[in-house]
Amino acid sequence: MLKYLPDILAMENGSTVKNEQDWAIRRDEILSLLRREIYGFPPPVLSPGQGRVVETNKKCCAGHAVLETVEITVQTEKGPFQFPMRLFMPTAPGPHPLFLLLNFRPDAYDMYFPAEELIDNGFALAVIYYQDVTSDQKDTWDKLAACFERPKDGTGYGALTLWAYAASRALDYLVTRPEIDQQHMGVIGHSRLGKTALWCGAQDERFRYVYSNDSGCAGAALEKCKHEGAETTRIICGNFPYWFCENYQKYIDHPEKLPFDQHFLLAASCPRFVCVGSASLDAWADPVGEQLSCEAASPIWQALGMEGYIGPKNPAAVGSAYLEGEVGYQLRDGIHFLSRQDWLRYMAFMRKHW
Numbered sequence: 001m002l003k004y005l006p007d008i009l010a011m012e013n014g015s016t017v018k019n020e021q022d023w024a025i026r027r028d029e030i031l032s033l034l035r036r037e038i039y040g041f042p043p044p045v046l047s048p049g050q051g052r053v054v055e056t057n058k059k060c061c062a063g064h065a066v067l068e069t070v071e072i073t074v075q076t077e078k079g080p081f082q083f084p085m086r087l088f089m090p091t092a093p094g095p096h097p098l099f100l101l102l103n104f105r106p107d108a109y110d111m112y113f114p115a116e117e118l119i120d121n122g123f124a125l126a127v128i129y130y131q132d133v134t135s136d137q138k139d140t141w142d143k144l145a146a147c148f149e150r151p152k153d154g155t156g157y158g159a160l161t162l163w164a165y166a167a168s169r170a171l172d173y174l175v176t177r178p179e180i181d182q183q184h185m186g187v188i189g190h191s192r193l194g195k196t197a198l199w200c201g202a203q204d205e206r207f208r209y210v211y212s213n214d215s216g217c218a219g220a221a222l223e224k225c226k227h228e229g230a231e232t233t234r235i236i237c238g239n240f241p242y243w244f245c246e247n248y249q250k251y252i253d254h255p256e257k258l259p260f261d262q263h264f265l266l267a268a269s270c271p272r273f274v275c276v277g278s279a280s281l282d283a284w285a286d287p288v289g290e291q292l293s294c295e296a297a298s299p300i301w302q303a304l305g306m307e308g309y310i311g312p313k314n315p316a317a318v319g320s321a322y323l324e325g326e327v328g329y330q331l332r333d334g335i336h337f338l339s340r341q342d343w344l345r346y347m348a349f350m351r352k353h354w
């Protein structure tokens with residue numbers, strides 16, 4: 001493996017992760033590190049998120065699903081904050097496995113999710129439009145971001161942390177729905193929301209499946225090992241500083257000094273299941289860096305008697321999918337997109353590890 005990556009097994013007390021007890025400690029160390037140095041600490045959870053169905057459409061997906069609009073309420077330091085969530089629930093008897101998608105647009109139907117296909121495969125789908133939570137704009141700390149005092153010591157939440165926090169508050173409500181199978185819930189996102197999904201799943205152990213689609217820099221892709229055409233720490237820190245905590249800026253020209261790499265983010269979901277998807281024409285998100293990260297995260301699963309990533313060490317062939325291990329990787333043909341083909345593989349990954 002890449003020798004210059006920080007050792008994921010090396011605990012702060014100098015010992016090596018060998019079993020579940022060690023891993024519980026090491027996972028906390030990793031989460032603290034990621035909170036302190038890149039994503040920021042989340043706001044406190046004052047009480048579980050609550051949901052109220054405000055609209056119901058029974059003529060959805062050929063009548064095979066009910067589409068609900070649910071208002072999610074989060075208690076904050078400045079009173080209740082609300083955002084909407086769409087919930088496609090199969091009409092067939094449950095309980096149903098669930099995908100919770102963070103999405104780019106508020107529309108009920110969207111090019112990034114094949115609702116009918118998911119429903120016909122027996123999945124429930126919850127969708128949150130991320131900018132209902134907080135705007136994706138520099139220096140605009142609005143909506144949920146305006147509801148808490150952001151710590152000024154460099155570790156205060158970035159926007160990715162707030163979007164992830166909101167997904168967890170939506171999950172607080174979803175687990176109260178008897179139609180949902182709580183053993184089979186996954187969080188998924190594309191690109192900046194793929195970064196968010198990884199971060200959400202890393203922290204929230206109720207998600208047994210964590211999916212990253214084309215998440216790239218500060219997502220699944222390694223920072224210390226970039227390939228041609230890939231986004232760098234300098235570019236992402238310069239263009240999107242507000243996605244992260246202020247401390248991340250310390251590394252803008254020195255990713256080699258980061259005390260972690262992105263395989264730490266994947267590993268934080270161990271012993272659960274992580275599936276990383278790349279696209280062949282998406283050099284910006286660095287498919288090879290994403291694949292290497294899956295391999296680099298795997299020693300944690302192996303220390304616990306599992307396997308992690310089972311796939312080639314050389315760059316994967318276009319169109320291939322390696323879904324056998326607890327860490328899956330797939331390389332779809334085509335551009336930066338969350339496609340039907342990606343979803344078919346993500347459904348297959350969940351089924352394989354049922």
Ligand code: GCU
Nearest residue numbers: 191192193215216217231236
């Ligand atoms: C930009 C950004 C990426 C991000 C992407 C997206 O290209 O540089 O890091 O993943 O936007 O979210 O679409």
